[in-house]
Amino acid sequence: MEQVIMNSLNYPILSTIIFLPVLGALLLTLIPRSQESLTKWAALICAVLTFILSLPLFINFDKTTYKMQFVERHDWISAWNIKYYLGVDGISLLLVLLTTVSSILCILISWNSIKIKVKEFYISILLTCGAIAGVFSSLDLFLFYIFWEAMLIPMYLIIGVWGGPNRLYATIKFILYTLVGSVLMLVGIIFLYFHAGRTFDILELTTKTYPYNIQFWLFWAFFAAFAVKVPMFPVHTWLPDAHTEAPTAGSVILAAILIKMGAYGFLRFSIPLFPEATKALVPVMLTLSVVAIIYAGLVCLIQKDLKRLIAYSSVSHMGFITLGIFALNSQGIEGGIIQMINHGVVTGALFMCVGIIYDRTHTRKIADYGGLATPMPIYAAFFMVFTLAAVGLPGTNGFIGEFLTLLGGFTANKLAGVLACSGVIIGAGYMLWLYQKVFFMKINEKVVGLPDMDLREMVALAPLIVLVLWIGTYPVPFLDFMHPTVQHLLERVNVAGGQETQIARILMEVIR
Amino acid sequence: MNFTFPNLVPVMPELYMTALALILILVDLFVKKKEVLATLSIIGVAVVAYSLIGSSGVTFGGMFLSDGYSSFFKAIFLINVVLSVLISIKYIAVERVNYGEYYNLILLATLGMMIMASAGDLIVLYLGLELMALSTYVLAGFIRHDVKSNEAALKYFLLGAFSSAFLLYGISMIYGLTGTTDIKAIAHFVSEKGLIGNPALSLSMVLFAVAFGFKIAAAPFHMWAPDAYEGAPTSITAFMSVGPKAAGFAVLGRVFMIAFASLKIEWAMVLIPLSILSMAVGNIVALAQTNIKRMLAYSSIAHAGYALIGIIVANNEGLSSMMNYLMIYAFMNMGAFAVVIMLRTEGFKGDNITDYVGLAKTHPFLAALMLIFMFSLTGLPPTAGFIGKLYVFMAAINAGYTWLVIVAVAFSAISAYFYLRIVMYMYMREPEVEVNTSQSGTLGVALGVTAVAVLVIGVFPSFLVKLVKAAISGF
Numbered sequence: 001m002e003q004v005i006m007n008s009l010n011y012p013i014l015s016t017i018i019f020l021p022v023l024g025a026l027l028l029t030l031i032p033r034s035q036e037s038l039t040k041w042a043a044l045i046c047a048v049l050t051f052i053l054s055l056p057l058f059i060n061f062d063k064t065t066y067k068m069q070f071v072e073r074h075d076w077i078s079a080w081n082i083k084y085y086l087g088v089d090g091i092s093l094l095l096v097l098l099t100t101v102s103s104i105l106c107i108l109i110s111w112n113s114i115k116i117k118v119k120e121f122y123i124s125i126l127l128t129c130g131a132i133a134g135v136f137s138s139l140d141l142f143l144f145y146i147f148w149e150a151m152l153i154p155m156y157l158i159i160g161v162w163g164g165p166n167r168l169y170a171t172i173k174f175i176l177y178t179l180v181g182s183v184l185m186l187v188g189i190i191f192l193y194f195h196a197g198r199t200f201d202i203l204e205l206t207t208k209t210y211p212y213n214i215q216f217w218l219f220w221a222f223f224a225a226f227a228v229k230v231p232m233f234p235v236h237t238w239l240p241d242a243h244t245e246a247p248t249a250g251s252v253i254l255a256a257i258l259i260k261m262g263a264y265g266f267l268r269f270s271i272p273l274f275p276e277a278t279k280a281l282v283p284v285m286l287t288l289s290v291v292a293i294i295y296a297g298l299v300c301l302i303q304k305d306l307k308r309l310i311a312y313s314s315v316s317h318m319g320f321i322t323l324g325i326f327a328l329n330s331q332g333i334e335g336g337i338i339q340m341i342n343h344g345v346v347t348g349a350l351f352m353c354v355g356i357i358y359d360r361t362h363t364r365k366i367a368d369y370g371g372l373a374t375p376m377p378i379y380a381a382f383f384m385v386f387t388l389a390a391v392g393l394p395g396t397n398g399f400i401g402e403f404l405t406l407l408g409g410f411t412a413n414k415l416a417g418v419l420a421c422s423g424v425i426i427g428a429g430y431m432l433w434l435y436q437k438v439f440f441m442k443i444n445e446k447v448v449g450l451p452d453m454d455l456r457e458m459v460a461l462a463p464l465i466v467l468v469l470w471i472g473t474y475p476v477p478f479l480d481f482m483h484p485t486v487q488h489l490l491e492r493v494n495v496a497g498g499q500e501t502q503i504a505r506i507l508m509e510v511i512r
Numbered sequence: 513m514n515f516t517f518p519n520l521v522p523v524m525p526e527l528y529m530t531a532l533a534l535i536l537i538l539v540d541l542f543v544k545k546k547e548v549l550a551t552l553s554i555i556g557v558a559v560v561a562y563s564l565i566g567s568s569g570v571t572f573g574g575m576f577l578s579d580g581y582s583s584f585f586k587a588i589f590l591i592n593v594v595l596s597v598l599i600s601i602k603y604i605a606v607e608r609v610n611y612g613e614y615y616n617l618i619l620l621a622t623l624g625m626m627i628m629a630s631a632g633d634l635i636v637l638y639l640g641l642e643l644m645a646l647s648t649y650v651l652a653g654f655i656r657h658d659v660k661s662n663e664a665a666l667k668y669f670l671l672g673a674f675s676s677a678f679l680l681y682g683i684s685m686i687y688g689l690t691g692t693t694d695i696k697a698i699a700h701f702v703s704e705k706g707l708i709g710n711p712a713l714s715l716s717m718v719l720f721a722v723a724f725g726f727k728i729a730a731a732p733f734h735m736w737a738p739d740a741y742e743g744a745p746t747s748i749t750a751f752m753s754v755g756p757k758a759a760g761f762a763v764l765g766r767v768f769m770i771a772f773a774s775l776k777i778e779w780a781m782v783l784i785p786l787s788i789l790s791m792a793v794g795n796i797v798a799l800a801q802t803n804i805k806r807m808l809a810y811s812s813i814a815h816a817g818y819a820l821i822g823i824i825v826a827n828n829e830g831l832s833s834m835m836n837y838l839m840i841y842a843f844m845n846m847g848a849f850a851v852v853i854m855l856r857t858e859g860f861k862g863d864n865i866t867d868y869v870g871l872a873k874t875h876p877f878l879a880a881l882m883l884i885f886m887f888s889l890t891g892l893p894p895t896a897g898f899i900g901k902l903y904v905f906m907a908a909i910n911a912g913y914t915w916l917v918i919v920a921v922a923f924s925a926i927s928a929y930f931y932l933r934i935v936m937y938m939y940m941r942e943p944e945v946e947v948n949t950s951q952s953g954t955l956g957v958a959l960g961v962t963a964v965a966v967l968v969i970g971v972f973p974s975f976l977v978k979l980v981k982a983a984i985s986g987f
Contacts, residue, residue: 079977080906117872146893153887156932160940161872168940172929179928183921190902190909190917 003203004068004087009056012072014086014137017100018147020050021130025123036118043122044107047129051100061093063480066488068139068203076143081198085140090485091267091337092136094478095260098344099136101463102256103129106249108460109352113248113359114162121162124154125249132257136264141189141200148225148261149182155250155258163245170238170245177238181228188221192273206272206492215277222270229262232322233292236315243311244364248355251307255314256348260340263321267333267489271325275493278328285326286409286416292319293423300430306354306364309434310347313390316423317343323420324405328493332408333486334479339401341478342471346389346398349464353383356457360450366434371443376452380439382461387435389468391428397471522569522578525560525586526626532556533619540612549615550601550954554594556619561590568986574694575633580983584835585629585762588842592755593622595846595958600747602952603853607745609655618751621647625759629766634683634693637763641679641727644759645672648752652744664743671736675726682719685712686771698771708774717772720764721782727760728816729809730786731793741809746856746863749805750849753812758838764823765831769987776826783824784916790817791923798930804852805863807930808845811889814927815841818920821904825911832984833903836976840888840900840969847962848885854878854949854959862947868934870943878949879938881963886931888966891924896969903977 007013024046031039062069068087076084088096106125114121131154134147152175160171189200195214196205210218228235239259243251271278278285296315303309321343324336356379357372358364373380389396392403402424410417453461471478520527535556536549543549564586567578596618604610624644631637649672653665687693689712690701707713725733741749768779794814801807819841822834855862872879888897901924905917969976 077972077974077977079974079981120872120876146898149893149898152892153883156935157939160936168936171936171940172932175928175932176925180922180925183925184918186902187905187909187914187917187921190906191914193906194910 004071005062005065007070007072009060009070011053013053013056013070014072014088014096014133017050017054017096018086018130018134018137020053021046021103021126021133024050025126025130028119028123028126031119033119039119039122040107040111043126044104046126047100047103047107050129051104054097054100057088057093058097061088061481063090064484066090066484071139076140080142080200082142082200083140084143085201086137086143087139088137090482091489092264093481094337094341095136095257095264096133098260098341099129099133099257102252102344102348105348105352105460105464106252108456109252109355110247110249111456113355117161120157121249124158125253127154128158128253129257132253132261135261139202141193141202141205143200144202145182145186145189151258152178155253158250158253159242159246162247163250165245166241167245170241173238174242177228177235178225181225181235184221185225188218191221192218202268210274212276212280215274216280219270219274219277219281222265222273226262226265226270227288229259229265230318230322231259231262231315232288232318233295233315236292236296239315240308240311243314243351244305244307248351248358251311251351251355252348255310255351256344259314259318260344263318263325263336263340266322266325267337271328272489272492278326278493282326282328282412286323286413289319289323289326289409290416290419290423292316293323293420294426297423297426297430301426301433303430304366306366306434306438307351308364309366309430310350310354313427313430314343314347316427317347317390319423320402320405320420323409323416327405327408327412328490329408329411330486330490331404332412333489334482335401335404335406335408337482337486338397338471338475338478339405342389342397342401345464345467345471346386349386349461349468350383350390352461352464353379353386356453361446363446366437368446369438369444370441370447371439372447372450373439374443375447375450378458379453382453382458382465383439384435385465385468387431389472391431392424395469395472397468397475400471400475518573519569519571522567522571522630523576524563524567525578526623526630528556528560528563529619529623529626532560533616533623536612536616536619540616543612546610546612546615547601549612550597553597553615553619557590557594557597561587564590570632572636574696575636576630577632578630579986581766581831581835581987582626582629582762584839584980584983585758586626588758588839589622589625589629589755591839592751592758592842592846593618595842595850595962596747596751596755598954598958599750599846599850599853601954602950603747603856603955604654604745606856606858606950607655608657609745614651614654617647617651618748621651621751622755625755625762628759629762631763631766632695634686634695634767637767638676638679638683640759641763642676644756645676648748648756651748652740652752654745654748658743660743661745662743664740667736668740668744671726675723675733678719678726679723682716682723685716685719689713689716695767695771699773702771702774713772714775714778717768717775717779718782720767720772721779721786724760724764725786728757728764728820729813730816730820731789731813734790734793734813737813738806738809741812742803742805742863746805746849746853749808750846750853753808753845753849754838754842757812757816758842761819761823761834761838765834768823769826769831780824780826783820787817787820787824787916788919790814790820791920792817795923795927795930798927801930802865803863804865804868804934807865808848808852811927811931812845814923815845815889817923818901818904821908821913821916821920824916825907825913827907827911828984828987829907829910831987832980833907835983836903836980837900839976839980840896840966843962843965843969844885844888844895844897847881847959847966848889850955850959850962851878851882851885854955855947857948857950860948865934865937867945867947868937869941871938871947874943874947875949881959882938883935884963884966886934888970890928890931892928894967894970896966896973899969899973899976
């Protein structure tokens with residue numbers, strides 16, 4: 001029986017999502033430098049077109065199977081048995097869609113804030129988004145690695161060219177951290193290639209079993225790359241610097257999709273390829289997750305810089321995601337995946353919000369704000385929704401994700417669950433304090449008379465508000481996507497059923 | 513006495529090359545415009561390249577072998593010489609050394625490399641080596657009015673002479689042991705007479721490693737490289753960093769794999785430290801350089817370290833990965849040097865790293881090309897540099913050298929710092945001084961060819977990999 005479902009649409013949808021932005025970037029090079037607005041419009045049209053062409057993924061996806069869908073497969077480098085092999089399943093589908101949405105938002109939010117090397121900026125944005133879509137849809141390890149690394153080049157430029165004053169330090173840190181992780185994964189990939197009989201085919205690789213000691217070392221090789229990207233404690237220190245110095249669009253890409261590549265890697269590679277090693281290392285992973293949740297949360301409390309605070313909150317939130325993933329039960333993993341989407345939406349939105357205010361005041365210091373709700377009431381309302389979603393208020397998407405991951409974590413290890421819960425409280429603390437300091441209290445003279453959000457900014461944020469409330473109140477359509485895939489993954493790990501307690505199952509029913 | 517005229521078909525490319533070099537000397541007497549010589553060389557090299565096809569065979573009683581292995585290396589040498597000529601034309605005029613001998617010498621050096629790649633006998637090998645080396649010494653000092661160029665030539669000559677002495681010592685020791693200088697006969701004798709474990713044989717292997725360690729600029733025999741690279745005319749630096757290095761690897765591959773085939777374990781023990789030290793010295797010292805030619809010199813030391821892994825692996829896959837690496841290195845390194853030459857204009861040296869500050873603003877296209885070459889030298893996909901490293905690492909891991917690959921990737925990550933520093937200067941800083949670029953059509957062609965090659969090999973490496981595998985199949 002064929003293990004995959006070939007693409008039956010009349011165009012290669014995944015290739016389109018990856019290469020239409022690349023094509024758009026090439027076209028942008030032809031536009032004369034003086035035509036800045038044409039450049040922006042061309043980039044926007046390209047991103048919107050990519051998004052529209054990616055919608056059939058959402059509509060035509062068969063939710064009843066774990067199999068790879070919309071598959072494209074061609075020989076590429078036959079000498080090494082490398083294929084051009086794309087496909088999506090319940091894990092990657094939403095991430096691909098998140099990528100196509102994010103690229104539009106990135107372009108909209110940069111419309112007026114990018115003033116130098118405009119052409120290069122939009123080229124870099126499109127290339128990054130194309131490559132990241134490739135990461136999420138590759139079914140060949142070699143192809144995956146190409147996209148994984150190729151993404152670094154434009155991202156390096158985005159932070160380094162259009163970033164803040166300390167950008168040079170941040171970029172080199174970003175590159176070196178990710179590169180060291182990635183090259184170790186490369187060694188692991190090559191080792192796996194020979195061990196499995198010269199194949200890079202991910203689906204084939206995940207059906208084989210490997211001796212435990214090989215699993216163990218390969219797990220760490222892949223972990224090096226994924227943990228840096230997530231980022232997990234203690235290799236998270238590049239993220240606050242990169243986030244703080246990156247331009248708004250760069251922060252949005254980082255928060256919304258780039259750091260998801262790490263968590264995705266755990267789900268796609270680490271767990272199914274090395275199930276025994278994963279099970280053995282669960283305590284280590286849960287510990288690192290809980291440390292990230294609490295430590296990063298505490299660090300948030302003392303931040304004086306808006307972006308830095310949200311960056312550290314990212315580390316904390318990603319801790320919930322890895323907690324859910326390594327809980328190795330269906331609630332945890334589904335919660336982890338939905339939380340990846342949520343975090344992308346909410347943190348992406350928060351960075352956009354910071355970008356909006358930064359365009360007006362050119363300061364990121366929390367102390368420079370205060371009473372902002374008076375001059376900018378609409379902005380305050382938008383920010384409120386995202387703050388509450390980040391806190392995890394019921395009714396917002398953050399609640400669903402955090403609840404499921406905590407449930408999973410609690411089921412896997414009670415202590416980890418309890419400790420992670422304290423992260424929710426810390427999170428409420430720093431986010432609400434932040435909101436209070438920026439929007440209420442005495443009006444800071446620097447914010448008097450600032451214009452409220454314009455239509456473009458509202459258009460950029462509105463879809464995210466819709467997603468926050470939609471996932472928050474009715475998550476079933478999203479959870480349905482991943483159900484068969486997660487079950488299949490758990491069968492592979494061979495823990496399905498065993499660890500799920502009755503209470504957890506009843507609670508799941510209640511959510512549904 | 514019977515005398516049969518030797519079969520000249522295998523040696524045709526070398527004969528054409530010799531004729532070409534001699535014709536250039538004659539033509540040089542009659543033409544004032546030296547660009548004519550450049551055109552002639554390129555046309556001539558095309559003829560030589562064409563004659564490579566179907567030249568396979570053995571001649572001069574086994575002293576000269578033309579096989580897939582040698583032809584592949586000759587292809588590297590010919591690509592190298594064509595690109596070098598293309599980037600030289602304007603440059604040597606700017607340096608006011610537009611003499612006809614330049615093209616003559618560069619072709620003779622290439623002829624020497626071709627003979628080295630085809631040598632089936634240690635004496636032929638030595639002849640080729642000296643032809644290559646003597647021509648390159650002169651070329652390194654070609655800017656007679658520049659002290660640094662003189663220094664480069666002298667240093668290169670002295671240390672090169674040393675390495676030749678080492679090589680001759682090694683050859684004589686082998687001759688004393690086996691009574692022959694034929695590479696295949698040596699291998700035969702060694703296995704027949706059970707010379708394995710003979711200290712004199714091991715010593716001669718070490719002497720070979722030292723001699724070619726000099727030629728490929730592997731640490732700790734790299735001391736000449738930074739000074740020679742910095743002082744030599746930039747076009748010759750480019751030429752030297754690819755050609756003689758590849759020729760050295762060609763000989764290392766053949767001599768070690770055949771003559772010293774029984775010493776695989778011993779030679780790995782010698783070459784592994786050489787490789788690790790090269791990667792370490794090259795990548796770490798490059799971090800501190802302020803002159804781009806010196807930085808690329810250290811980078812070339814590091815790349816010798818990566819390519820050496822292919823020989824350490826000691827099987828056909830390793831050799832083919834090494835050949836693949838050198839071909840890719842030829843393109844990306846030539847491309848990077850072409851950019852360096854582009855910045856050299858009348859009255860402006862343009863070889864300081866700070867000269868690249870803000871280049872993306874003043875010359876966006878040139879900066880984008882340099883970006884591609886720098887990322888390729890780092891070894892990031894989707895560029896050719898990644899494919900080169902990947903193949904070497906694959907061969908090594910398959911042969912069980914996983915730990916060596918881990919060391920290599922660690923140094924590779926370090927190298928990102930200095931390669932990307934150039935990108936950082938170009939893109940992330942505002943220009944301070946007005947930088948003009950050299951206007952030359954042929955330089956543009958060289959840049960275009962190398963950039964396209966780096967990207968195409970990066971995305972579609974299949975044909976190159978197949979080519980290398982085919983080339984190695986008859987080894």
